[in-house]
Each structure stands twice: as C-alpha cells, then as structure tokens.
Amino acid sequence: MAQGKFFITAAIPYVNAAPHLGHALEIIQADVTARYAKLIGHEVCFLTGADENSLKNVQSADKEGITPQQLCDQNSAKFRQLYRDLNISLNIFQRGTDQKKHWPGVYKLWQALEESGDIYKGKYAGYYCVGCEAFYQAGELKNGKLCPEHATPLEWIEEENYFFRLSRYQEALQHLIQSDEYKIIPSFRKNEILTFLNEGLQDFSISRSKKRARSWGIPVPGDPDQIIYVWIDALDIYMTGIGFGWDEANFAKWWPADLHVIGKGIIRFHALFWPALLMSAKLPLPRNLFVHGYITHGDQKMSKSLGNVVDPFPLIHKYGIDPLRYFLLSQIPAYQDGDFTEEKMRSAYQADLANGLGNLVSRVATLCEKSNLDLLKTDISLSETCPRYHATLKSFNFNLSLGLLWEQIREIDRFIDQKKPWELLQKGSPEIGKVLQAAVDEIRKIGLLLAPFLPQTALKIQDQFKNPKIKVQPSLFPRL
Numbered sequence: 001m002a003q004g005k006f007f008i009t010a011a012i013p014y015v016n017a018a019p020h021l022g023h024a025l026e027i028i029q030a031d032v033t034a035r036y037a038k039l040i041g042h043e044v045c046f047l048t049g050a051d052e053n054s055l056k057n058v059q060s061a062d063k064e065g066i067t068p069q070q071l072c073d074q075n076s077a078k079f080r081q082l083y084r085d086l087n088i089s090l091n092i093f094q095r096g097t098d099q100k101k102h103w104p105g106v107y108k109l110w111q112a113l114e115e116s117g118d119i120y121k122g123k124y125a126g127y128y129c130v131g132c133e134a135f136y137q138a139g140e141l142k143n144g145k146l147c148p149e150h151a152t153p154l155e156w157i158e159e160e161n162y163f164f165r166l167s168r169y170q171e172a173l174q175h176l177i178q179s180d181e182y183k184i185i186p187s188f189r190k191n192e193i194l195t196f197l198n199e200g201l202q203d204f205s206i207s208r209s210k211k212r213a214r215s216w217g218i219p220v221p222g223d224p225d226q227i228i229y230v231w232i233d234a235l236d237i238y239m240t241g242i243g244f245g246w247d248e249a250n251f252a253k254w255w256p257a258d259l260h261v262i263g264k265g266i267i268r269f270h271a272l273f274w275p276a277l278l279m280s281a282k283l284p285l286p287r288n289l290f291v292h293g294y295i296t297h298g299d300q301k302m303s304k305s306l307g308n309v310v311d312p313f314p315l316i317h318k319y320g321i322d323p324l325r326y327f328l329l330s331q332i333p334a335y336q337d338g339d340f341t342e343e344k345m346r347s348a349y350q351a352d353l354a355n356g357l358g359n360l361v362s363r364v365a366t367l368c369e370k371s372n373l374d375l376l377k378t379d380i381s382l383s384e385t386c387p388r389y390h391a392t393l394k395s396f397n398f399n400l401s402l403g404l405l406w407e408q409i410r411e412i413d414r415f416i417d418q419k420k421p422w423e424l425l426q427k428g429s430p431e432i433g434k435v436l437q438a439a440v441d442e443i444r445k446i447g448l449l450l451a452p453f454l455p456q457t458a459l460k461i462q463d464q465f466k467n468p469k470i471k472v473q474p475s476l477f478p479r480l
C-alpha cells in the first residue's frame with residue numbers, strides 16, 4: 001500500500017439470485033482491508049457493484065415470470081441490503097444496467113480497444129455454457145458433453161463475433177505478473193496463472209449475437225446486432241463506478257485500483273483479460289490482486305443444485321454482525337477453502353467471543369469499577385503495535401491477525417490470574433493501580449487493533465475504556 005489514496009474493489013457478482021454466505025466472506029475480507037487502510041491513514045474508496053447484463057439474469061427472470069430489469073432491481077437491492085447489514089464501509093455500488101454512469105464508460109473502453117487495432121470480426125465455434133458465460137472446447141467437457149463446472153449439457157454454437165487480440169499481450173502479461181508489477185496474492189495463484197500463460201493465449205470473443213443474448217445487455221457501438229460480452233462490461237464497472245466515461249476528474253483521482261479482491265474461480269478474467277484490455281486501451285493497470293478460496297458447507301461445495309446454500313441474513317439476525325464477521329475472518333483461512341457449519345459458528349462464538357474477549361472485558365471493567373481508581377489515558381501509537389499484526393493484514397492473512405489478537409487476550413487473562421488483583425483490592429495494596437493500568441492499556445490496544453475486523457465491538461471497547469473511571473457495561477457477547 002502506497003501512502004495517500006487507496007482504491008479497493010470487491011468482485012462484481014451476478015445478481016441472478018440472492019446473495020449467499022460466500023458473498024459475505026468476500027465483502028467482509030475487502031472491508032477489513034479498506035478499514036485497515038483508513039486506520040493507517042489512507043484516503044479510501046471502496047467499490048463493488050452488480051453484474052446485471054448477463055444472460056443468466058434473463059433466464060432467472062423467465063423462471064420467476066418477471067422482466068430482467070425487475071430481477072436485477074430486486075436482487076441488487078438484496079446485495080446492497082447485505083452490505084448494510086454486515087456494516088461494510090462501501091463507498092460505491094455501481095450497477096451494470098445504469099445507462100448514465102456505466103454504459104458511456106463501456107463504449108469508451110470498446111472504442112479505445114478498436115483504436116488500438118485489437119478488435120476484429122471472426123467466426124466463433126464452441127460449446128457455450130450460460131452458467132459460466134464461457135465457451136469450452138470438446139476436450140474440456142465432462143463426459144464428452146457436459147460443462148466442467150456445472151455438469152449441464154452444452155450447446156454447440158457457431159456465430160460471427162468480435163474478437164479481442166489477447167494473444168498480442170502474451171509477453172507483456174508474462175512480464176507484468178512475473179515481476180509483481182501486477183502482484184497476485186497468494187503466490188501459488190500467481191504460479192498457476194504463469195503456468196497457464198506458458199501454454200499460450202488465444203484471442204477471445206467479446207461480443208454475442210443479439211439473439212443469443214436475448215437482446216439483453218449493452219450493444220456494440222456501431223453494430224446493434226451484437227451485444228458486448230458481459231465480462232467486458234462487468235470488469236469495466238471497476239472504472240465506471242469512479243467516473244470513467246462520465247466524471248474523468250474523479251476517475252483520474254482514483255484509478256488505477258490498488259487492490260482487486262476476487263474468488264479463485266474468476267482469476268483468469270482478472271489476472272489476464274483485464275490487464276490486457278487496459279494495456280490495449282492505454283490505461284493504467286491495477287496494482288494487486290488478492291484471490292481468496294471458497295466457503296464449503298459441511299465440507300461440500302455450496303451450490304443451489306445440492307440445496308446447501310447458506311443464507312447470511314438469518315445468521316446476522318441470530319448471532320449479530322460482528323460474530324459473523326469474526327467467524328468468517330478467523331475460521332476460513334483467507335488463501336484456502338474453509339468450512340462453515342452452524343455448530344462451528346456457535347462454538348467459535350462461545351469460546352472466542354463470549355468466554356474469550358467478552359469475559360476479559362467484563363472481568364477487567366468489574367475490577368476497575370470496584371477499585372474506584374482513576375486510570376491514566378495512555379496514548380497508543382499504531383506504529384508501536386505488534387509488527388506481525390500489520391504484516392498479516394498486508395498479506396490478507398486475516399485469520400492470523402485475529403490469532404495474534406486472541407493470543408494477546410489470553411495473555412492478559414493469564415496476567416490477571418497471576419497478579420490476582422481481587423486479592424490486592426481486598427488487602428488495599430497500592431500495586432492494584434499498576435496491575436489494572438497494565439490490563440486496561442492492553443485492552444485499549446485490542447480495541448484499536450480490532451477495529452478493521454469487528455468495528456462495532458471495537459467502538460464499544462474504546463468507549464467503555466476511554467475515561468479515567470471505568471464502568472461495567474452490558475456484556476459484549478451474551479451467552480447463546
């Protein structure tokens with residue numbers, strides 16, 4: 001993170017259905033990074049949006065008997081609601097159907113690609129999966145005829161489309177990624193992409209016939225019979241949301257992105273297609289790409305067909321915002337897949353929140369209130385806090401950052417067990433002041449460092465421990 005401005009994005013999800021727990025994981029991870037960037041002094045812009053021009057949305061709307069626009073309105077609203085309910089510090093939510101703030105930037109990007117001579121018309125043939133919005137070749141199909149991702153039967157499609165000369169950017173991309181000029185984190189994802197690059201890049205189709213797109217989406221400038229490939233339009237949301245095509249001053253202020261946060265399934269689009277499009281359009285390139293794993297449910301992939309998709313809203317309602325944030329950040333290792341079950345959620349709540357942090361805070365506050373002492377306000381400087389904390393946040397190892405904080409919580413508990421302040425209090429020993437001051441200083445530090453992760457809890461702790469006379473407050477995490 002360079003000093004000054006920090007522009008962060010979370011992936012732009014398809015809104016063909018309501019959000020599930022996987023969407024919560026990603027937006028929370030991005031939110032921690034956005035809040036951390038603010039904490040260390042950056043001016044932050046945090047963007048996501050809705051990928052609305054997909055054929056999937058047309059098909060889902062058909063099933064529900066509504067128009068694609070109604071479906072997008074309804075589901076985009078659910079995503080926004082989720083972000084509010086999770087206390088996400090989002091600045092911009094840019095929708096793909098927004099003809100004022102999104103479409104002009106899509107036309108602008110298309111024209112820039114055309115001016116570079118990177119768009120040509122060609123014939124496309126392949127097996128098309130609507131679920132993936134991607135073509136497959138025969139060798140890639142499951143059992144010779146099914147989508148490798150969705151296991152659905154695929155249709156052979158042949159049509160005239162516009163192509164983008166991706167092959168022209170092979171060497172430039174190799175250099176960009178190898179050198180970490182565009183840094184892919186974790187490094188095993190970088191290696192995956194470099195391996196894929198070594199096999200050689202093919203040009204790819206960036207439009208669809210209007211018929212196949214069911215007339216839904218953004219028309220190709222100058223050729224209304226073709227619709228712009230939804231991926232081009234969705235990636236462009238990262239730029240149109242901050243003004244590309246309609247507020248160039250704001251765009252110049254924030255672009256390029258310091259960080260794109262995405263799931264492992266869409267890495268090629270972000271690591272290869274996106275920087276190639278930007279190079280062709282002669283626009284600055286994003287700096288970092290963080291790729292997270294997926295949430296499984298009972299060790300199975302979450303999917304609608306398995307009927308095990310987890311709805312985040314009832315979990316927020318039942319456990320609270322910060323407990324859900326805590327679970328996803330501490331129990332799902334950020335680089336890997338991790339499992340969710342409600343049992344695991346309950347046990348993390350009891351052990352780490354109710355018995356761990358909650359108990360420590362009420363224990364120390366009770367002793368302070370009984371002592372009736374005036375405690376000093378000590379200044380906590382972020383630069384003097386544990387360097388490992390900062391290192392784990394800069395590498396997106398959120399579970400490790402929380403592990404460090406909980407190590408500290410246990411440490412303070414041990415310190416109190418050892419010093420027995422209740423005995424000092426009874427004896428009227430002057431040492432009590434020193435012991436409580438030390439414990440309070442450590443809790444204040446935790447209140448500060450916890451802020452990017454559990455913002456509400458951090459505020460409550462900061463508030464409870466800010467005055468010289470510390471009082472008992474209602475428990476942070478009531479027992480379930």
Ligand SMILES: [Zn+2]
Nearest residue numbers: 129132147150
């Ligand atoms: Zn598929």
